[in-house]
Each structure stands twice: as C-alpha cells, then as structure tokens.
Amino acid sequence: MANSSTINPSGLKALVSSYLPEADLSLIDNAWALVNDLHEGDRHFSGELKVVHLLEVASTLASMHLDLGTVLAGLLHGAMKEGVTFEELTVQFGEDVAVIVDGSTRITKVAYNSKLASKAENLRKMLLAIASDIRVLLVKLVDRLLDMFLLDMVDREEQLDIARETMDVYAPLASRLGIDWLKRELEDLSFKFIYPEEHYELTHKLENSLNERQNYVDEVIAILHEKLGESDIVPTRVIGRPKHLYSIYKKLIAQNIPLERVYDKVAFRIIVSNVNECYEALGTVHANWAPVPGRIKDFISVPKANNYQSMHTTVVGPRDHFIEIQIRTEEMDRVAQEGVAAHWAYKEGSKASLNDAKLFRELKKLVTSLQDVEDPREFLDSLIGELYDPEVYALTPTGEIKEFPQGSCPIDFAYSIHTEVGDRCVGAKVSGRQVPLKYQLQNGDIVEIVTSPTQHPRRDWLDLVKTSRARTRIRSWLRREEKEGALKLGREICDKEIRKYNTSLKKIIKSGHIRLLLKQLRCNSLDDLLVKVGNGTITVQNLVKGLQPAELRKETEQRNEELPPEELANLMASQHSQGSLKEKSGVRIDGIEGMLVKVSQCCSPLPGDAIVGFITMGRGVSVHKANCPNLLSADPKRWIDVSWAGIAEKTYKVSIHVSAENKRGIFAEISTTISVDNANIVHISAHTTPTDQAEMTISLEVENLDHLNVAMQHLRQLPAVIAVRRM
Numbered sequence: 001m002a003n004s005s006t007i008n009p010s011g012l013k014a015l016v017s018s019y020l021p022e023a024d025l026s027l028i029d030n031a032w033a034l035v036n037d038l039h040e041g042d043r044h045f046s047g048e049l050k051v052v053h054l055l056e057v058a059s060t061l062a063s064m065h066l067d068l069g070t071v072l073a074g075l076l077h078g079a080m081k082e083g084v085t086f087e088e089l090t091v092q093f094g095e096d097v098a099v100i101v102d103g104s105t106r107i108t109k110v111a112y113n114s115k116l117a118s119k120a121e122n123l124r125k126m127l128l129a130i131a132s133d134i135r136v137l138l139v140k141l142v143d144r145l146l147d148m149f150l151l152d153m154v155d156r157e158e159q160l161d162i163a164r165e166t167m168d169v170y171a172p173l174a175s176r177l178g179i180d181w182l183k184r185e186l187e188d189l190s191f192k193f194i195y196p197e198e199h200y201e202l203t204h205k206l207e208n209s210l211n212e213r214q215n216y217v218d219e220v221i222a223i224l225h226e227k228l229g230e231s232d233i234v235p236t237r238v239i240g241r242p243k244h245l246y247s248i249y250k251k252l253i254a255q256n257i258p259l260e261r262v263y264d265k266v267a268f269r270i271i272v273s274n275v276n277e278c279y280e281a282l283g284t285v286h287a288n289w290a291p292v293p294g295r296i297k298d299f300i301s302v303p304k305a306n307n308y309q310s311m312h313t314t315v316v317g318p319r320d321h322f323i324e325i326q327i328r329t330e331e332m333d334r335v336a337q338e339g340v341a342a343h344w345a346y347k348e349g350s351k352a353s354l355n356d357a358k359l360f361r362e363l364k365k366l367v368t369s370l371q372d373v374e375d376p377r378e379f380l381d382s383l384i385g386e387l388y389d390p391e392v393y394a395l396t397p398t399g400e401i402k403e404f405p406q407g408s409c410p411i412d413f414a415y416s417i418h419t420e421v422g423d424r425c426v427g428a429k430v431s432g433r434q435v436p437l438k439y440q441l442q443n444g445d446i447v448e449i450v451t452s453p454t455q456h457p458r459r460d461w462l463d464l465v466k467t468s469r470a471r472t473r474i475r476s477w478l479r480r481e482e483k484e485g486a487l488k489l490g491r492e493i494c495d496k497e498i499r500k501y502n503t504s505l506k507k508i509i510k511s512g513h514i515r516l517l518l519k520q521l522r523c524n525s526l527d528d529l530l531v532k533v534g535n536g537t538i539t540v541q542n543l544v545k546g547l548q549p550a551e552l553r554k555e556t557e558q559r560n561e562e563l564p565p566e567e568l569a570n571l572m573a574s575q576h577s578q579g580s581l582k583e584k585s586g587v588r589i590d591g592i593e594g595m596l597v598k599v600s601q602c603c604s605p606l607p608g609d610a611i612v613g614f615i616t617m618g619r620g621v622s623v624h625k626a627n628c629p630n631l632l633s634a635d636p637k638r639w640i641d642v643s644w645a646g647i648a649e650k651t652y653k654v655s656i657h658v659s660a661e662n663k664r665g666i667f668a669e670i671s672t673t674i675s676v677d678n679a680n681i682v683h684i685s686a687h688t689t690p691t692d693q694a695e696m697t698i699s700l701e702v703e704n705l706d707h708l709n710v711a712m713q714h715l716r717q718l719p720a721v722i723a724v725r726r727m
Contacts, residue, residue, distance in 0.1 A: 007049075007051065007052060007055065008032070009028050009029065009032045009055060009058075009075075011059065012028060012055060012058055012059050012062060012071070012075075013025045013028050013029075015059060015062040015063065016028065016062050016068060016071060019065045020067075020068060023068045024068070027068065027072060027093060028058075028071070028072065028075070030092060030093070031072050031075045031076050031093065032051075032055075032075065034076070034079065034084075034092070035051055035054055035075060035076060035078070035079065036051055038078070038079060038082040038084065039051050039054070039078065039082070044150070045147075045150070045153055045154055046150035046153045047153065048150075050078070053146065054074070054075050054076075054077070054078060055075065056146055057074040057075070057077065057139070057142050057143050057146060058071050058072070058074035058075040060074070060142045060145070060146065061074040061138065061139065061142055064138075064142075064338065066135070066138065067135075069093075069094065069096040069097050069100065069135070070100065070135045070138060070139065072093055072097045073097050073100035073101050073104065073135065073139050074139050074142065074143075076089065076093070076097065076101050077100075077101055077104040077105070077139055077143060078105075079101060080101060080102060080105040081105060086098050086102055089101055089102075096133075099129075099132065099133050099136075100133055100135050100136050100139060102129070103125075103126065103128075103129025103130070103132070103133060103136035104126075104129070104136055104139045104140055104143070119165070123169065126140060134177075137173060137177065138177075140170070141170060141173065141174050141177075141179070141182055141186075142182075144166055144170050144186070145182060145185055145186060145189075147162065148162070148163075148166060148185075148186065148189040148190070149189065151163065151189070151193055159193045160193065160194065160692060161692070162193075163189070163190040163192075163193035163194045164190070164194060164690065164691055164692065165691075166186050166189070166190045167186070167187065167190035167191070167194060168387075168690065168691065169387065170186055171183050171186040171187045171190065172387035173387065174186055174339075175306065175387075176305075176306055176387070177306060177339045178304075178306035178307055178308050178335060178336070178338075178339025179337075179338060179339035180336055180337050180339065181337055181338075182339075184244040184246075184247075187244065187246040187247075188244050188245050188246050190246075191245055191246040191249060195249070198249060199245065199249075202245055202248065202249060202252075203245065206242070206245075206248075213242065213266060216266070216318075216319075216321070217240035217266055217268075218240075219318060220240060220266075220268060220317060220318060220323060221238050221239075221240055221268070223288075223318065224238050224268065224270065224285075225238060227284055227285075227287075227288050228270070228281060228284055230284075231280060231281075231283075231284045233272065233277055233280055233281055233284065234273075235270050235271055235272050235281070236271040236272060236273065236330060237269075237270075237271040238268065238269070238270050238271070239268065239269040239271070240266050240267075240268045240269075241266065241267060241269070242266055242267075243266065243267050266323065267324045267325075267326065268323060268324065268325045268326070269325075269326045269327075269328070269333070270285075270325065270326070270327045270328075271328060271329065271330055271333055272327065272328075272329060273329065273330075274329060275300060275329065277329075278300060278311050278327045278328060278329065279311070281311075281327045282311050282313060282327055285313060285315060285325055285327075286313070286315070289315035289316055289317050289323075290315060290316045291313055291314070291315050292313075292314040292315065292316065292322065295312070295313060295314035295324075296312070296313045296314075297311070297312040297313075297443075298311055299311070299312065300328070300332070302393055302395075302401055303401070304393075304401075304403065305401065305403050306339060307335055307339070308335065308336055308339075309328060309332040309335065309336070310326045310327065310328040310332055310336060311326065311327040311328065312324065312325075312326055313325050313327075391404075391405060391406040392404045392405070392406060392408055392441050392442065392443055393443050393444070394413060394441045394442075394443070394444070394445040394446070394447050395444070395445070395446050395447070396417070396446075396447065396448075397446060397447075397448050402416050402417075402447075404416075404441055404466065404467060405466045405467065406466075407440055407466050408440070408441050408465070408466040408467060409437060409438060409439060409440060409441065409464045409465060409466070410425065410427070410428035410430075410435065410437055410439060410441070410447060410449060411425055411437055411461055411464055411465050411470055412441070412465050412466055412467045412469075412470045413428065413441060413447050413449060414428075414449045414451075414470075415465075415467065415469050415470040415473050416467070416469065416470075417449065419473050421449055421451060422457070422470060422473055422474075423455070423456060423457055423473070423477060424451035424452055424453065424455045424456075425437070425449055425450070425451055425455065426450055426451060426452045426455045427449075427450040428447055428448065428449050428450060429447070429448040429450065430445045430446065430447055430448075431445065431446050434450075437461075437464060438464055456477065456481075457473075457474045457477045457478060459478060459629065459633075461474050462474055462475070482627060482629070482632070483531055485534070485627070485632050486530075486531045486532075486533075486534030486626075486627050487527060487530050487531050487534055488534065489533075489534035489610075489612075489626055489627070490529070490530035490531055490532070490533035490534030491505075491530050491534075493533050493534065493610065493626075494529075494530060494533060509526070514526065517529070521538055521542065523538075533610065534610070534626060534627060538610075597613075597621050597623060597642075598621070598622050598623065599622075599623050599652070600614075600622045600623055600624045600628070600630075601653075602624070602628060602630050603624050603625040603628035603629075603630070603631075604625075604652070604653055604654045604655065605623055605624060605625045605628075605652075606652050606654055606702065606704050606705045606707075606708060607644045607652070607703075607704040607705060608644070608704045608705025608706060609625050609626070609705055610625065610626035610627075611623050611624065611625060611626060611642055611643070611644065612624055612625075612626050612628075612631055612639050612640070612641070612642065613639065613640040613641070613642035614631060614634055614639060614640070621640060621642065623642055651680065651701035651702060651703055652701065652702060652703070652704070653682060653699060653700070653701055654699070654700055654701075654702060654708055654726065654727075655697060655698065655699050655700070655726075655727040656697075656698050656700065656708075656712060656715075656724060656725065656726050656727060657695070657696070657697055657698075657723075657724070657725050657726075657727050658670060658694075658695075658696040658698060658715060658721060658723070658724050659693055659694070659695055659696075659721070659722040659723045659724075660693065660694045660696070660718070660720045660721045660722055661692075661693065661694070661720040661722065662688050662692045662693055662694040663720055666694055666720050667684075667686070667694075667696075669718055669720065670696070670698075670715060670718070670721070673711075673714050673715055673718060674698070674700065674711055674715070676714070677707070677710055677711040677714055678707075679700045679701065679702050679707065679708075679711045680700065680701040681698060681699070681700060682699040682700065682701055683698070683699040684696060684697070684698045684699070685697050693722065697727065708726065712724045712726070
C-alpha cells in the first residue's frame, strides 16, 4: 500500500507538459497540497489512500490530453465534500475548475426517503451540470472507471448497485461522447459484476480458443493486405481485435445461440489515407467475400450523433466465418476511439467545432426532456430509455440525422424535432409517401411530419412510441389535461354543493372563510383545492363539511336539539330507512329510481371517492371515479350525477401499485401489513426491474376510501417501500 510520503504529482506534471508545454504546472502543485491537507489519512473504499485515487483520476484525464482545468478538477473533485467552497476554488484555480468540481460533487447533505430518490437526484444534478460544462461528465466517467477496477473490495449488494448504474447510465453516456474505449471498459467491468458466472464461463471459453482465433486473425489480415494491394490500395494499418466480452454476450442472448456459432468474435479494421479509399476498399472486400445483406452501414456520409464516422460491413470470410470489417481514415479512427476528446473544444481557448456543438446540443436536449419528470422511478426509467443504442437513422427534409431505437414511429421522430411538433403530429410522409403514425422508421428514411392545430397527444400513442423523450412528453401533456379536467370538475362540484346553502364560491372567498377551508383541507390555493376535489383526493363528504359555514352547521344542530322527542325519533327513523335503501343499491342516482347501477372496473371507485355516472347503451349506469380517464374521454352529455348512498357490498375491490427495494422477505412484510389492516389480498403480481427494484400490482378488498388510505399509509411507512399509489 502506498505511503503518502512516497507519492507525488511529478508524473502528472510530466504528462501534462508533454502536450501542454505552456501550462502553469504550479497549479498542479497547489492542488496537490490542498488535497493532501483535506484528505490526510483518508482512505478510498479499496483501502488505498484517497489522494492516490485522486492522482489516478487526474492522470487518466491527462492521458486523454484534456485541458489543464479538467485535470485539476479531477484532482480536486472531492474537495467540496470536505468543506472547500465554490468561491475558494475560484480564487485559487479559476471559475472553470470550480464549476467542474461543483458539478462532479455528489449530493450528500440532503436526506431522501429512499436510495432510489437519492440516486435520481444525484443523476439529475450531474445532468444539469453536464448541460453547462461537458467536462463534468469526463471527470465523472474516469472516476467511475477507476472505481470499477476496485469493485471487488465492496459487498455484493453495493457491487450490483454500482455495476447496474454504470451499465445503464455511465457506459451509454461514454458512448454519447464517442469515447469507445471507455464505453467498452465500463461495459465489460459491469458485466463481470452483474453476471459473474456468465463472465467467467465466457472468458474461460475465449481463452481456450485464443491460439485458434489469433491464427485466423493473422490469416485474414494477410489476405486483406494482398487483395487491397491488387487494387492499388495501401492501407495505413489493418487491425484485428477481439470484440469486447459484453458485445459477444449480448449477441449470445439476442440470437439465443452458443458461443461456437458466434463467428464474428473478431472485428477487423482497415485504416486508409482518405475517404475515396474507404469506398474503394469496401468494393475490394465485397469483390472477394460475399456481403451479408442488411449489414452494410455507411457512417461516413451519414455520421452518428457522437461524430463517429466509419464504413461497416459483415462478409462471409475464409472458412465461411462471418467477419465484421470497419473501414475508416486515421482521423476517423482517432475520433472513434477518443470521441469528443479527439479535438477538444476547450483546448487553448478554442471554440467548439460544429460537430462538437451539435453533440452538446443533443446532451442539453436530453436534460431538457427530463427536467419536468418528478417521480424518481419515472426519471430513472426515462433516463435509461433515452440513452438507447441507436439502430435506426432517419433524416429530416433538410438532411439532419435523427437516431432512434428499433421500432420507432413518426411520433418519435416528431418529438425529436420539438415538443410542439410532436403534440400536433397527425401523420408523416416518408420519401414523399404518406404513412400512418404506426409506421416503423427504417434506415435512410427521409421523414416529413404533418401537423394540425387541432391535434393533441392521445393515450394510445404510448403504445406506439419507443423513445423515452416522446413517452415523457406525452405523459406530461396527459397529466396537464387531467389536471385541467379535474380543475373544471372540481369547480362544478364545489359550486353545486355551495348552492345548497344559498351562497357561492365568490361569497365564501369574500367572507374570508376560504382561508379556513384551505387550511382545514390542507390545500395551498383555491386551484389546488378544486383540483383535489375534481380528482377525488378530497371527498365530497369532507368538502361539504368544510364548505358549510360554521353558523349554518350550528343552526342545523340547534334546530335538531329544539325538535320535540317524537319528531326527532321520526327524523332518525327516516334516516335509518334511507340507510336501508342505501344497503340495497349503494349508489343514488339523482332524480331517478330503479335504474341498474354497476360500479366500473376500469377505475374501481370506493365509497368516499368523488364519482360520476355514465349512461350506457342498454346496461344502465356505470359509476366511475370523477377523474377516470375513460369517463373524461367519453361524451359528457351522457354523464349523470350520482352519489354514494351507503355500502351495497361489504367490501370493494381496488388495485394498488407498490415499488420497493428487492430484498429478502419484502413480500411477507407487505402481506403482513395489509392483513393487519383487515384488508384482503385477492391477487398479486410482481417482477423485478433492471435496477433491482420489486414492482408489485396488488388487488385488495377494502371497505371504503378511508380503509384504503390507512392501508396505503402503513405500507409507505415500511423502510424498504419506495412508493405506493392507487391504480
């Protein structure tokens, strides 16, 4: 283990001066002195001194030939956790360094109610920092890479948590920056910890066939040199390298084949002098080996969003083995390996290239598309979904390239242009031909979106789209519409109830009683109250109790007290009689007797929910929650006022969704909690997510809304439970 007296930044300074000869190396000495004071005796989770880890991060960034500010930020990225302020870093090292260090610092002072919420907020903060300075991501990626090399030192649960986050978020972000070597390292290291048995087995099998593969590589390289020479093409280099483990594993899973049938375990790369020779070399390869249909991709004329350029083809090579060949120039190869660092935008104060500027805009779009997503689970799912590995490349009429996952439709394309275009999308033209919204985009499609000012997102669009950006925007619009619908319905309900007391909402506001009402019902504003009434969060019973002015309640109570005993008895008997009728029907239809009433199963309303009736064709009245999407999309002319008139059944069925940490015994904890509250579990379905969360849908039998709320509240109090919501 290194001793603090034997380590120093001399190697780092030599590395920086090799590509930045004019750099002020005294800043590295100052940063080194500061981190030694801050982290004296501190240990990394691996057991190594903390300062050694910081020096390795800075040295790796320097090996990528990044600017001095990024290297300093790598050395200082733990300083703010130790109490150093943004202002102090700015004074000593400049604002650029302070911004990167601040963006690279995890949130540690805020207490969250779950690990999931904490993870979501840390990633949200990082994304926001990336949007202002891309170098934040470079520091985070290198820091994570070095942590991954030492992940054997932590317990299994933490290994899985870090490895899954690396695979789902950090490796795709490295891909977005075009840093291929970093993406491959992160994926292979994550693969090792997420699937240790598969990793070991695959590594062992590949090692056993190493000599055979090397002989095959040498044979193919010799043939390529010979055939290219016959075409007067002299390649700079011809390289054969094994594909990284995780890419081979993905092929095994996707095609459900044994390793012996994966013939393209080796990728060949031909490096030539110019673009013309790229196409000439492709022709030579195809003249000698039959190409596999559908596997020819031209990323030279149509580069990827991360600036990657290359020609790809898969051919049937010697001994009928499939081999993948990539053809590119030296500059293309450098960009493919180093990505955004190949022509660093911040070096020597230069401005970003057009390609880099486009990449940064795409990352900012990613941040923008997620900034309105509040739920931690939805945020993480949307982020992971947005970082897809693109398989389809389509173009706008002006030639701008858009990347999508397989199966994407014109709605995905529309939202990739602008939210307003997506919201108003009614169709699309592909290469001048009208196509429906369910059309699946193909490589090379030139797509023109057709819009209409009367169009708006529909719920069934969620079944068509593949990109998280489109799904997030559609959900956001639907939530906004539901809120507006709930506001309108809530106002109607309030107006109707208030009129019973010969007053109005305006009069209650003017009298000041509204302040007491908002406080009593725990609402922030009048609109908040109306929305909660409209969506059923505040029941009609509670609303009536709060709306009724105190003097009217007192007057009613006094009137009853003044009644003669006989009349009071008759009143109670009458109320009891009404209660008996309630037991028969459960729901009262205003002004109508004897009509068939059915509680709808789509929203499963409970006694206590705000409800509305819908007159069906020949099946009586179906009763829905006031905010039921099916009701809100139905013809309002067939709505009818209904109210709970008692309990027709002893229990009512309702479904809830529970998200929890996937730990041993969690199902037993949840079942026990529900049983203690005298609720009956009718059915339960569950699955685990890629981030190791347990997602459960539980059908319950409860007596009323209050009964359900109590059960849900007790579930939320379980330490492992992340979220509980009614479906």
